[in-house]
Amino acid sequence: MISRIGERLAQAQDHHADAAGHSVISLGHVWVDIMMDVDGFPKTGGFAVSDHTNATVGGSYRVMQAAARMGVHAAHAGIIGTGPWATIVRKALDDNGIAHIGQDRLDTDSGFRLVLSDEEHRKTYIATYGAEAQGDGTTFDCVEPQPGDVVHISGNTLMDHTAAGVDEFMHRAGSDPATRGYAIVLNPTNTLSLVNDHLLEDLVLARPIWSCNRQEANTLADRLGILRDDDMLMTVGGGFDRSMAELCQALGETLRAPLVVRAGSRGAWVRTPGGEVAHVEGHPVKATHTRSAGAPHTGTLCAMLARGWSLTDAVRIANAAASLAIRDSVNGVPVCPSYEDTIALADGDADADESIPERK
Structure with a gap:
């Protein structure tokens, strides 16, 4: 029996002759994370031992990996250097079928970060920037999205010289999403508070699809001077759903x-211009991870938009992917599931919800 999500997917593919032929193109940075578990952080001049160390590729790589696992062509438009860290980055991209369409630097390596996690899962970051952060206004001239493509922009590209390239791309994209033919998904990350006013104004004027967690949304609201009731800052408990909707x-x-x-696990709240806020349920799962599932969620969202789904349906499927990514985490890093497993979980959610909207 074909589920309703399966039926709409077939309709989307009929409408777009080859929906999976569309691409997700990321303008984000990619680096190597060296994750170290420590009992506690030493005082200045002190000493600590890590009982577990793991090197993984981080930044926007996880977004592109998720898009690729959803069966959509993924491409990295950022800069990759030359050296041991860059070699790890290139291998990860190759292993996942992610194309590198951006610039190569021969004179410097890609960057890395130390991620120190204590016994209370508090994380401290120490970053060394590399080639990925050494862009300019021409960095993303190589990006020429085709109709139906999705361009992903992460907040990690908005604080260094590469931000000039993002700004130039946004100027090319214009301020009317209806005339682009492609979508822009902007995930601001927790660094939004450090973005300069001029760039933030250009990002807002371009009217991308904004995908934020609760903390990022509150930071963005503060930057835009949006007055909110104290109830809107509540934690999970009484009134949380209402505060999120507001x-x-x-x-x-x-x-x-x-x-x-x-x-x-509460899912996500979605609003389109002129529309009402809709709550899309999540899937509770035991939190055994040390990193968030924001990247698998964002990557799946981008992939589903490239496949022709409505925003609400894309979020529903992304919620399922994020839940499975946490369940299947490896060394504390959520791993995006396969397309088939994601659709299977989302199908069950759709079958239990008669109000799921039709594809637009």
């Missing part, structure tokens, strides 16, 4: 752009 409504009205506000 945050999504207030922020969406100011941005005048599609908005997704994620809240882990």
Whole structure:
């Protein structure tokens, strides 16, 4: 028996002759994370021993990996250097079928970060920037999205010289999403508070699809001067769902752009310009990971948009992918599931919800 999600997928593929032929193109940075578990952080001049160390590729790589696992062509438009860290990055991209369409630097290596996690799972980051952060206004001239493509922009590209390239791309994209033919998904990350006012204004004027977690949404609201009730800052407990809906409504009205506000196992709140806020349920799962599932969620969202899904349906499927990514985490890093497993979980959610909207 074909599920309703399966039926809509077939309709999407009929409508777009080859929906999976569309691409997800990321303008984000990619680096290597060296994750170290420590009992506690030493004082200045002190000493600590890590009982577990693991090197993984981080940054926007996880977004592209998720898109590729959803059966969509993924491409990295950022800069990769030359050296041991860059070699790890290139191998990860190759192993996952992710194309590198960006620039190569021969004079410097890619960067890396030390991620120190203590026994209470508090994380401390120490970053060494490399080639990925040494761009300029021409960095993304190579990006020429085709109709139906999705361009992913992460907040990690908005704080260094590469931000000039993002700004130039946004100027090319224009301020009317209806005339682009492709979508832009902007995941601001927790660094949004450090983005300069001029660039933030250009990002808002371009009216991308914003995908934020609750903390990022509140930071963006603060930057935009949006007044909120104290109840909107509540933690999980009494009134959480209402506060999330009100945050999504207030922020969406100011941005005048599609908005997704994620809240882990509670799912996400979605608003499109002129529309009402919709809550898309998540899938509770035991939290055994030390990194968030924001990247698998964002990558799956981008892939589903490239496949022709409506924003709400894309979020529903992304919620399922994020839940499975946490369940299947490896060394504390959520791993995006296969397309088939994701659709199977989302199908069950759709069968239990008669109000699931039709594909647009």
